[in-house]
Amino acid sequence: MKLAIAIFRYFPYGGLQRDMKFIAEEAIKRGHQVTIFCGDWQGEKIPAADIRVIDTFVWFNIAGVRRFVKAFEKAFNRSEFELLLGFNKMPGLDVYFAGDTCFAEKAYGDRSWFYRLAPRSRLYLDYEESGLGEQGAKHIFCLVPQQIRSLARWYSTSKDRITLMPPGISKSHIACESPQEAKTKILTDLNVDQASKIILCLGSGFRTKGVDISIDSFAVFHANDSGALLLVAGGDDPEKYRQQAKKLCIDDKVFFVGHRYAVADLLHSADLLLHPARYELAGNVILEAMLCGCPVLVSSQSGYAYYVKQFEMGELIYSLKDVQKIAKQINCLLTTPVRKEIWAVKAKQLFQEDLFSRAMVAVDGLENLKGVSDSNVQQFVSNQNLCWALLPNLRDSKQLIIQLQESFNKGTGFDFIKQIQGVSVRKMPDRETVRFINGDKTYYVKRHFGVGWWEIAKNLLQLRLPVIGAANEWTALQKLSALDIPSLQAVAYGIQGRNPARQESFVITEELSDVVQLDHFLQNHSLSIQQKVSLIQKVAHIAREMHAAGINHRDFYLCHFMLKQPWELVSHPQVFIIDLHRAQIRSKVPERWLVKDLAGLYFSSMSLPISLRDRLRFLRFYYQKSLVDMFTQEKNILSKIEAKAKRLYKKHE
The missing domain is CATH 3.40.50.2000 (Glycogen Phosphorylase B;)
Incomplete structure (x- = not known):
């Protein structure tokens, strides 16, 4: 294998630098050719490695990073190498060794908006997106479990793209x-x-x-x-x-x-x-x-x-x-x-x-990736008028995926979507949901026909971003999957047209089989305390994890939670969240939308056999606090949630 390695700086005592050195030495030991591109090299050279120093000396560090990346892109001839392993966030990597935390988490979670305007922040966010986003590195080596969660939250990074490295003690x-x-x-x-x-x-x-x-x-x-x-x-x-x-x-x-x-x-x-x-x-x-x-x-x-x-x-x-x-x-x-x-x-x-064994595991991973296509990651094609994506690693949906690939490659993808025959389960002026069977699998396709300028204007006048297609649902489903929050399994997505009022789009999902709406289940079944606690804990976990990841549902009612059947008392309940058509994704859920989600959940439980004690259990699981701390620290938002839920109940009674 001809392996290229990129690292901004090398000095003998840095932890990231030592990891790079050990991985390079392990690769050389196995007979691979290793070429290292760096902006500055201090200390002894690695025997048998081809070290190419790219001069990037400037007074300011941020300019040096930018200059190194540009110089590297000119110096790097991809045809010479089979894999490019990077130890810093930058575009064009095949594999990224994540020796640093997620910069987006720091910029959006810990710092003010002013910090994100700085040239350094903008550059690092751009490089991180290009390296870790959907079209970034094929594979990522993470050092600790916390990184996996951060990447899922900020970049919807699938676990298929990640290997958790063991420590690399010398x-x-x-x-x-x-x-x-x-x-x-x-x-x-x-x-x-x-x-x-x-x-x-x-x-x-x-x-x-x-x-x-x-x-x-x-x-x-x-x-x-x-x-x-x-x-x-x-x-x-x-x-x-x-x-x-x-x-x-x-x-x-x-x-x-x-x-x-x-x-x-x-x-x-x-x-x-x-x-x-x-x-x-x-x-x-x-x-x-x-x-x-x-x-x-x-x-x-x-x-x-x-x-x-x-x-x-x-x-x-x-x-x-x-x-x-x-x-x-x-x-x-x-x-x-x-x-x-x-x-x-x-x-x-x-x-x-x-x-x-970190170096050995890393080289094992590189050897397994060598010559492998992107078949395990999302395929994505975009031009001025058409964008489509699908997940080719879904074995149970292989037949449908092949048909979609062929039709989109021929330029007839949307014709294929329009010709899907099935049962219309929901039809509105701007969209339709159709249940259909392909092979031995059942799917739902949600087709959007364009919302029109009036709907766009109405939302803008209400200071809301209009939902004009399937992009919201696709993005939300990808993020929920990365976060291990049970939901629908997305298969494919597409959008056609540049006019937002007439834009066509679709999203295809696998059917959830043997499920029942949670509100219907609660209405028709008498549950033990243990069963209730299990369900409450599961719903609270979904709500907490969604909101922590910056996702708010906007239609967060119990009818949009699906319970897998049959459910035995001895097992944990499988609960899925669905209907993410109007979901919003931000770095942090604003209080207004947090109140709306939780009030919607509260409102939808008011006519069900759910007691005050059950609701307090939910809040304790959601906030992960004792009742005393919760009513002291979250008093204002709890008052707003209760008031809004009661207004909704009065409106619909």
């Missing part, structure tokens, strides 16, 4: 011949008492890794225990942090050692790894410390923090601002009489996990 980072000698040497070099306990901060990018938080917390801890020192290792300018330690009168206890010592020597010498990172996608250093038998104190948002809880090898920091609490945790971990032998036993248990 054995050289945990191999130390004599831990005691290593610790003695470090303490001797620093000219401190040999009985001193070492609290270690390790990693490049001191602010990101929370070194300032570590110093503040250590100062509080040091007031009651002067027999420890804080050792800061990694690449960054330490001057600012030296001044911070000096102001706190602990500069004689805080040492910055850069890259003077081997990582393994530091980890085996440390009595505690302190890692209050503001941002840590994964955190190999957490696992490396644990494997060395060193207890850890890390921020709860770190990607690998769950290993700490699972193996009970330290504590988590839930508030980075509470330095008093962090100091108490440091004291607890350093003074608890746990023998080194116990930590060693836990480290051996951790060794049984798959912690070392």
Whole structure:
């Protein structure tokens, strides 16, 4: 295999850079040809790799990124290579190694609209969309489960396109011949008492890794225990942090050692790894410390923090601002009489996990992708007058998909859709839903004929975006599928025409078999408390996940929830949400539309045998809060939901 790799910068101590190096070395070891394109290379070259440095020096980082991408596009000859693996977000990748969080989540979820207007944000959002969107990389290597959820939320990324990578711990980072000698040497070099306990901060990018938080917390801890020192290792300018330690009168206890010592020597010498990172996608250093038998104190948002809880090898920091609490945790971990032998036993248990195979799994994935077409991802064709898409990986719908492909490739796709014969289940002036059978499968096709200018004008005058076709439903179904929210299985979608008032479109979905409307089921069945709780929990989960992903339904009634039959008490109910024709998708659901959805759900339950206690259960599951916290923190929105639901009930009684 001829593999091309693109990375903006390479330097020896970066986590992303080490991953790139290990994957390249593993590919070379297997006999593949590896060419690496980068804008800046620091350190030793990788033997047997063809490294092509693209000069992109500019004063501003954002300009350097743009310049690298443009220069790379000119230098990269796709015919020379079988796959392009990228370690940064950029257009044209075959495979993306997701060594960073989702930028859209940061830009839309954590920052203001002003932040998104900055050139840096616009560029990164554009590159991320081109790399992770529907027409982006064929495959994505994710490091932690949180990334998969973020990609599903912001880019509707199908799990078919994702491989979750195991950790990639380097054995050289945990191999130390004599831990005691290593610790003695470090303490001797620093000219401190040999009985001193070492609290270690390790990693490049001191602010990101929370070194300032570590110093503040250590100062509080040091007031009651002067027999420890804080050792800061990694690449960054330490001057600012030296001044911070000096102001706190602990500069004689805080040492910055850069890259003077081997990582393994530091980890085996440390009595505690302190890692209050503001941002840590994964955190190999957490696992490396644990494997060395060193207890850890890390921020709860770190990607690998769950290993700490699972193996009970330290504590988590839930508030980075509470330095008093962090100091108490440091004291607890350093003074608890746990023998080194116990930590060693836990480290051996951790060794049984798959912690070392990231590079091997990555190259396995690349080899499997080599020469494979895009048959497992959405096919999409667009021109000025026609756009169509389908999901060719649906085995049960293969016959219909082949027919659609052939007709659209011939330019007769919409003629094929118009000629579908079946039973009309719903007909309106601007659209019709037809149930039809193809092979041994049943489908629904919703055909839109154009809403007309009057409907568009009416919606705009009401400050609403008009729904002019099937695009809303297709997009919503794709996102729900990526989020594992049960709904209809979309098969194909198309749109024809540029005039929004006369635009034709369609969406085809597989039929949900053996289902009943949830409102009918509740009306006609007497349920046990356990059954009710199961159903309430399922509906609340769908509502919460939809709204968290920025989707509001607009017709969020119990009649649009379908329950799979038969449902036995011993099993979890299968509940599907349907009729997403008017669904809206944003970065965040506005309160107005949140109220409308939840009020609609409340209203549709008023005539059913659902008690006040049942409704409170729903709210508790939806908000994931106790009733006391919920009525304190969500009082205003709950009042609005109740008022709107009662208005709807009065209007329809």
